[in-house]
Amino acid sequence: MGIRPRTRTFGRRALAALALALTPMLAGASARSDNFVVEAPSAEAARQVARYAEHYRTVIARQWLGQELPDWPTPCSIRVTLTGGEAGGVTSFGFAGGTVADQEIRLEGRLDRILASxxxxxxxxxxxASYFGGPLPRWADEGASLLSEDRRERLRHERFAADLLARTGGWPLPELFSIEEYPRDLMGFYGQGYSVSRFLVEHGGRQRFLAFLKDGMERGWDEATRTHYRFANARELDRAWRSWHSVASHSLDPAPSPGDAIAARTDTGASSDRGSVVFRGQSPADRASR
Ligand SMILES: [Zn+2]
Incomplete structure (x- = not known):
């Protein structure tokens, strides 16, 4: 992988990203926990976001890595903008020497939707980012992050995947695996990334999925597919995913996601479309160290 200049990539909705970037932080409150510093419009919102951020950091790390992460040397900053709408988020990372050098999360939307999705x-x-010390393939980073969201968002992305397959057939997996920038069809990309991640996790578990990503980035996707999923190559994996999707896509995985517990506690029943954004910064050092 060659070195490339720092890039800014906007996901889902460029306009929403712009709005988020230009929204000045109103004078608000901040809350500090072991690993996060949260700025939000009210002390209560800051406190809740910090508390749930720590909670998710613990349960999601256990779920994916089998253990908790040690405390970060520098707390991660979270800036919260409360609106009446659906929630969106942006996380930017800088990597240096195979570790996270800086990270910042921005969240926008209704508090209950922020907490659940x-x-x-x-x-x-x-x-x-902490585990890999560098960027992951986009499809997997987004697809696997969607697995943590509440049921409503997971169902929505299931529909995006089905729509994409009906419209265009989707990306052949060998192609999807090598996409480095968010493509124009973001909903389709998130939907397929979600569906493929769900398929792999249901078939081999989360730790195998991470090992597959690591090997895929280092040794290529055909070899990683053979090693971890026992298909001859990524094209065979593509065939298996498609036949699974045609049957399984309408049932959600039985295990609840971390976001579900919160959604059950906070859901007000309101529903609207979500304008979510993702911005990932990558420095030349990231690419060089990969
Ligand atoms: Zn994301």
């Missing part, structure tokens, strides 16, 4: 999603990105 955007926050567990962004926290999953930080756990993967």
């Amino acid at each position: 955007a926050l567990p999603h962004e926290i999953t990105h930080t756990i993967f």
Whole structure:
């Protein structure tokens, strides 16, 4: 992988990203926990986001890594903008020498939706970044982070995947695996990334999925597929995913996600479309160290 200049990539909705970037932080409150410093419009919101961020950091790391992460040397900053709408999030990372040099999360939306979907999603990105010490393939980073969100968001992305397959057939997996920048069809990309991640996790568990990603980035996807999933190559894996999808896509995985517990506690029943964004910064050092 060659060195490339720092790139800014906007996910899901460029306009929402712009709005988020330009929204000045109103004078608000901040809350500090072991691993996060949260700024939010009210002390109560800051306190809740910090508490749930720690909770998710613990349960999602246990779920994916089998153990908790040690405390970060520098707390991760979280900036919260409360609106009446659906939740969106942005996490930016800088990597240096195979570790996370800086990370910042921005969240926007209604507090209950932030707690149930955007926050567990962004926290999953930080756990993967800590574990890998560099960027992951986009499809897997987004797809696996969606697995932490509440049932409503998971169902929505299931539909995006089904729509994409009906419209275009989706990306062949060997192609999906090598996508480095968010493609134009973001909903389709998130949907397929979610569906493929769910398929792999249901078939081999989370730790095998992470080992597959590591090997895929280092030794190529055909070899990683053979090693971890016993298909001849990524094209065979593509065939298996498609036949699974045609049958299984309408049933959700039985295990509840971290976001579900919060959603059950906070869901007000309101529903609207979500304008979510993802911005990932990568420095030349990331690429060089990969
Ligand atoms: Zn994301």
